[in-house]
Amino acid sequence: MTSTCDRPGTAPVPLLPRTGIGSDVHAFADPGSGTPLHLACLEWPGETGLSGHSDGDVVAHACCDALFSAAGLGDLGSNFGTAEPRWRGASGTVLLEEAARRVREAGFEIGNVAVQLVGARPRVSARAQEAAAALSAAAGAEVSFSATTTDGLGFLGRQEGLLALATALVYPVGRG
Ligand SMILES: Nc1ccn([C@@H]2O[C@H](COP(=O)(O)O)[C@@H](O)[C@H]2O)c(=O)n1
Numbered sequence: 440m441t442s443t444c445d446r447p448g449t450a451p452v453p454l455l456p457r458t459g460i461g462s463d464v465h466a467f468a469d470p471g472s473g474t475p476l477h478l479a480c481l482e483w484p485g486e487t488g489l490s491g492h493s494d495g496d497v498v499a500h501a502c503c504d505a506l507f508s509a510a511g512l513g514d515l516g517s518n519f520g521t522a523e524p525r526w527r528g529a530s531g532t533v534l535l536e537e538a539a540r541r542v543r544e545a546g547f548e549i550g551n552v553a554v555q556l557v558g559a560r561p562r563v564s565a566r567a568q569e570a571a572a573a574l575s576a577a578a579g580a581e582v583s584f585s586a587t588t589t590d591g592l593g594f595l596g597r598q599e600g601l602l603a604l605a606t607a608l609v610y611p612v613g614r615g
């Protein structure tokens with residue numbers, strides 16, 4: 440994998456930053472199951488949780504996906520396979536910390552990540568800054584967090600689950 444645009448007969452251009460994209464969807468668990476909701480590396484008391492092999496944190500997962508995409512390291516599933524017991528119940532914080540570590544281990548630094556939650560509940564605006572801070576702490580880089588709804592349309596409007604979309608910017612770290 441190269442990050443330069445070397446053309447024959449020309450001087451190599453500086454190593455370029457790279458962008459990535461990620462997304463994740465999880466269905467809500469049965470409201471009677473008592474599954475807690477973990478979202479954006481935070482707990483949301485009194486809200487219905489998301490089902491999944493891990494804690495189902497779609498916001499953290501989308502950030503991981505975007506980071507792996509930017510660094511050319513595959514995606515969430517290829518890095519944190521559901522066949523691996525160590526990821527069962529894993530928190531979004533643990534997965535995002537590990538994703539950021541793998542990106543850095545691959546020779547990149549993280550510029551920033553932007554993630555948007557799409558869904559009607561929970562209402563997150565009152566905790567948006569707290570969420571951004573928790574995500575940023577896990578990534579060790581700036582993560583911006585926003586939210587929107589689908590105006591009642593589709594599976595998200597029917598509150599069957601939640602979607603998160605993310606982009607990431609990474610840049611190669613020069614060696615020596
Ligand atoms: N789960 C959500 C979704 C949205 N918000 C806030 O509501 C604002 C309006 O949402 P739209 O669907 O009209 O984009 C949005 O800007 C968010 O601040 C929220 O708190 N929780």
Ligand SMILES: C[C@@]1(CO)OP(=O)(O)OP(=O)(O)OC[C@H]1O
Nearest residue numbers: 491492493495515516519521526
């Ligand atoms: C996160 C992993 C691993 O626990 O499982 P899930 O919690 O089901 O989440 P998903 O978005 O399906 O990504 C696959 C796996 O990497």
